[in-house]
Amino acid sequence: MNRKPNMFYRFMPLVLLGLLLSRPVAAEEVTLNFSDADLVAVINSVSQITGKNFIIDPRVKGKVTVVSSKPLNEDEVYNVFLSILQVHGFATVPTDNAIKIIPDATAKQNSTPLTNRRSTPGDQLVTRVLKINFINAAQLVPILRPLVAQQGHLAAYSATNVLIVSDRASNIRRIERIIASIDRETDSDIEIIKLKHAFAAEVVRLLTSLNAATTPGQKAVTTGVKFSADERTNSILLSGDKTSRLKYRAIISSLDSPVESSGNTHVIYLRYADAKNVAEILGNVGREAIKAEAKSAVNTKSASTPGSISIQADETSNALVISAPASIFPSLRSVIQQLDIARAQVHIEAIIAEVSLTTSNELGVQWLIDGGDNRPVLVSQFDSPSIGGLATGTETIGSGLTLGLGDLSNSGLSFITMIRALSTDSETNLLSTPSIVTLDNEEAEIVVGKNVPFVTGETASTDSTGAVTNPFRTIERQDVGISLKVKPQINEGNTITLAIEQEVSTVDETAVAGAVDLTTSKRLIKTNVQLEDGELLVLGGLIEDRVVDVENKVPGLGDIPILGALFRSTIKSKIKTNLLVFIRASIIKDPNKARQLSSRKYNFMRDQQLKKIEESEEEYPVLSPFE
Numbered sequence: 317m318n319r320k321p322n323m324f325y326r327f328m329p330l331v332l333l334g335l336l337l338s339r340p341v342a343a344e345e346v347t348l349n350f351s352d353a354d355l356v357a358v359i360n361s362v363s364q365i366t367g368k369n370f371i372i373d374p375r376v377k378g379k380v381t382v383v384s385s386k387p388l389n390e391d392e393v394y395n396v397f398l399s400i401l402q403v404h405g406f407a408t409v410p411t412d413n414a415i416k417i418i419p420d421a422t423a424k425q426n427s428t429p430l431t432n433r434r435s436t437p438g439d440q441l442v443t444r445v446l447k448i449n450f451i452n453a454a455q456l457v458p459i460l461r462p463l464v465a466q467q468g469h470l471a472a473y474s475a476t477n478v479l480i481v482s483d484r485a486s487n488i489r490r491i492e493r494i495i496a497s498i499d500r501e502t503d504s505d506i507e508i509i510k511l512k513h514a515f516a517a518e519v520v521r522l523l524t525s526l527n528a529a530t531t532p533g534q535k536a537v538t539t540g541v542k543f544s545a546d547e548r549t550n551s552i553l554l555s556g557d558k559t560s561r562l563k564y565r566a567i568i569s570s571l572d573s574p575v576e577s578s579g580n581t582h583v584i585y586l587r588y589a590d591a592k593n594v595a596e597i598l599g600n601v602g603r604e605a606i607k608a609e610a611k612s613a614v615n616t617k618s619a620s621t622p623g624s625i626s627i628q629a630d631e632t633s634n635a636l637v638i639s640a641p642a643s644i645f646p647s648l649r650s651v652i653q654q655l656d657i658a659r660a661q662v663h664i665e666a667i668i669a670e671v672s673l674t675t676s677n678e679l680g681v682q683w684l685i686d687g688g689d690n691r692p693v694l695v696s697q698f699d700s701p702s703i704g705g706l707a708t709g710t711e712t713i714g715s716g717l718t719l720g721l722g723d724l725s726n727s728g729l730s731f732i733t734m735i736r737a738l739s740t741d742s743e744t745n746l747l748s749t750p751s752i753v754t755l756d757n758e759e760a761e762i763v764v765g766k767n768v769p770f771v772t773g774e775t776a777s778t779d780s781t782g783a784v785t786n787p788f789r790t791i792e793r794q795d796v797g798i799s800l801k802v803k804p805q806i807n808e809g810n811t812i813t814l815a816i817e818q819e820v821s822t823v824d825e826t827a828v829a830g831a832v833d834l835t836t837s838k839r840l841i842k843t844n845v846q847l848e849d850g851e852l853l854v855l856g857g858l859i860e861d862r863v864v865d866v867e868n869k870v871p872g873l874g875d876i877p878i879l880g881a882l883f884r885s886t887i888k889s890k891i892k893t894n895l896l897v898f899i900r901a902s903i904i905k906d907p908n909k910a911r912q913l914s915s916r917k918y919n920f921m922r923d924q925q926l927k928k929i930e931e932s933e934e935e936y937p938v939l940s941p942f943e
Contacts, residue, residue: 345387348396352379355404359417362397366390369414376417378404398440402484407441420467443469444488446479450499451562453477459566460491498565507554507561508546514572515653516545516552522571523564547654580642584649585635589656595629595636597655598648602627605644661904662804662812663913664760665751666897670820670839671743673892678716678738680868680885686730698868698885703734714738736885748798751917753904756806759815765797768823770834796821796836804901810849812901817842818855820895839895852900860893 346365350358355378359370367390380400388396401407401417409416420441448456453472456479464470468483479495481488497509511519520543541556541564552568554561586594602625626639627648640648682703685694697703701718705711716738724730754760773790801817820839839859847853869875869884876883904910 345389346393347387348382348384348393350380350382352381355380358400362393366394371414371416373418375419376406409441440485441482442485442488443480443482446481446492446495448477448479448495448499453479455559455562456495459563460494463491494566494569497569498562508551509554509565509568510549510551511572513574515649516550517547517653517657519552519568519571520545523567580645581637581639582645583635583637584652585633586656588658591629591634591636592631594652594655595627598627598636598651601651602640602644602648605647609643659756660806661753661755661910662806663751663753663902663904664802664804665900666749666800666818668748668798668818668820669896671745671894674740674742674889676740676887676889678736678887680736681882682734684732696870696883703732706734750798750800752800752802754804756804759801759803761799761801763795763797763799765795765799767793768796768834769793796823806903810903811846812849812903813844813846814899814901815844816855816899818897841897845899847901849903850900852898855897855899856895859895860891862891864889
């Protein structure tokens with residue numbers, strides 16, 4: 317009595333599954349739809365569809381949900397069935413008359429099929445022997461082991477230089493592609509690996525980070541392998557010994573795989589470039605690409621029309637939001653990779669030396685003779701102070717040696733002789749050593765000086781009594797001192813082109829009519845030069861060499877040999893000015909170079925401070941960086 321109901325309930329899932337299998341017009345195709353069905357029941361259904369016999373391990377259990385929107389033939393149904401088993405941790409092991417379904421953990425120990433056929437279903441567990449031609453198979457085991465499934469198997473047989481792999485067929489085919497890209501004959505210390513999908517600059521950045529990654533307290537491990545990106549050909553250059561390069565060839569091969577992206581909108585974060593500037597450039601490039609694609613579609617009479625493009629810059633995160641057709645986006649991404657690079661810096665040091673030398677020699681003799689009693693008066697005078705001004709008291713004795721000789725009489729003959737001798741020697745030395753750091757192709761300026769006011773206008777009004785009221789004065793302020801403006805451009809081969817504008821200005825104050833007028837002297841060098849990295853170049857030189865000879869004499873008497881010196885005055889002056897500007901530019905391509913330059917400046921300042929402390933009994937705080 318109880319047997320029939322039990323049999324009914326036992327086969328009820330098969331009846332329900334049969335209702336879910338709807339057969340279309342073609343008898344060999346079915347549409348699979350399972351909703352939380354028992355795994356054993358699914359195996360029974362697949363057996364009926366494919367005609368295959370299955371031996372089910374007692375540990376095979378689970379619930380299955382499959383949604384299919386199109387009909388599948390017998391081979392496709394079996395491939396889907398293998399994927400279902402893989403998801404649930406089971407594998408199939410074919411035998412002569414049936415297929416065993418067992419857990420993955422024990423599948424590799426059974427007689428998995430040994431095959432090299434490309435048509436093997438991707439989720440079928442198989443064993444394959446891979447022949448290695450040029451490199452040692454044992455070296456590949458630690459490199460490829462992370463790519464094999466946890467329940468898979470990978471071993472090397474050194475006698476014949478082969479690899480034995482047990483894993484899903486699709487994963488073994490992936491391992492075969494990686495081996496094919498690294499198993500190459502090469503005796504060179506440099507390899508060129510051309511990428512198909514990834515971007516060379518991005519892969520090199522990842523490899524550099526991987527190579528430098530260390531745990532706290534440990535030193536960075538040096539692998540002896542160097543890599544560089546050739547963005548023009550999208551290739552990576554590897555240099556080093558064979559064994560070390562092998563590991564990186566495998567990593568590069570794994571990274572160089574296509575990436576599926578959903579939709580036509582992409583967000584790209586920039587590392588070095590400014591998102592706003594790059595967005596403007598890409599906008600022009602994208603519009604030209606759309607026009608070219610539209611023109612090509614018209615010429616080929618294609619039914620497809622190019623879409624629109626939109627590029628926005630997010631300045632907060634320095635990222636680009638790009639909405640572009642799939643056919644145009646790769647070219648835009650390539651442009652971004654070439655623009656988003658680390659720009660080198662340039663450290664510019666200048667030594668500005670201005671030396672002015674002024675010398676003056678003055679020697680003169682002046683006479684004053686008063687005959688008295690309405691007799692003639694004879695005066696021989698030249699420069700200030702003059703003998704007449706000293707006699708009347710309107711002038712004072714100036715600098716230098718002044719010697720007066722004579723005889724004064726109230727009624728008779730009076731005479732005075734004044735001998736004046738003066739020698740002046742002045743020297744001015746202006747020395748400055750400004751330095752500045754700027755990015756490649758970025759203008760930088762340093763100014764050391766004063767902001768001096770210059771009177772540009774003055775007005776006032778008077779009241780009825782004539783008194784000045786409401787005075788008004790307009791002032792313009794200008795920088796006076798030393799300024800250095802430079803814009804570097806790094807060329808190929810560590811050559812630097814510098815656009816230099818260097819100015820030295822000073823203010824001279826002279827009293828005129830009770831007021832102070834400001835006179836500015838300026839030395840300006842504006843030029844473009846080219847020099848090698850670290851090379852010293854001099855600008856400027858002798859800018860003024862002036863000699864002035866002034867001779868005042870009494871006609872006739874001043875020309876008499878020897879005695880003529882008593883009737884003349886000579887002034888000789890010489891002004892000589894030199895301006896020398898020494899420029900040295902150094903390229904900073906890595907943080908180590910920047911640290912070296914900073915340490916050199918810091919050590920100089922610290923030595924000067926320690927020297928000051930030794931010379932003085934006062935206490936000074938010791939200079940320490942970042943405090």
